[in-house]
Amino acid sequence: MAEYMEFRSRGPMRLLTPHLRLKSIYDLPIPWLKERHVRAILTDLDNTLVPWRDYRVAAELAAWFKTLHSEGFRTVILSNARPSPTIQKMSQELETELVVGARKPIQRFFRQALERVSASPSEACVIGDQVFTDVLGGNLMGCYTVLVDRIGTREFIGTRIMRVFERRVLKNLDRFVVKPGDPE
């Protein structure tokens, strides 16, 4: 079973708390998703699936998408990156839907992505490496949210600034960890 940390928070931190925290997308626990009747995956692109702006498809990544699709999940890449032929080609190779040029956490773009995979918010899981775009946006929408460690250290300057605030949020997450046997 893949390793993950599960959180349940209340109060003002709720919107910034992911349901799960993983090292990487490859730790995504499929049984956990199925128990919650999740059937669509909305995933971030840069530093979640690939290093920042490096849009080559690794065999492992292609296999991950294949597994998700064969398990019955529909997938869509939801990214703030500007539309480009390289990203387009990548999504075709991965046989996944694509929403680029988004401005997460704005809800409109999450709605667009959900439409692409014909899922309601509660049937969808948002995966990403950033609290203030991926996790916040997904939680506002009412989706499950999964925070992964970023793949590389290179990123957009605006993102680097937000990481300062993000570190503060993450430091406080520990007290919301769900332990085995905790009541629902």
Ligand SMILES: [Mg+2]
């Ligand atoms: Mg990212």
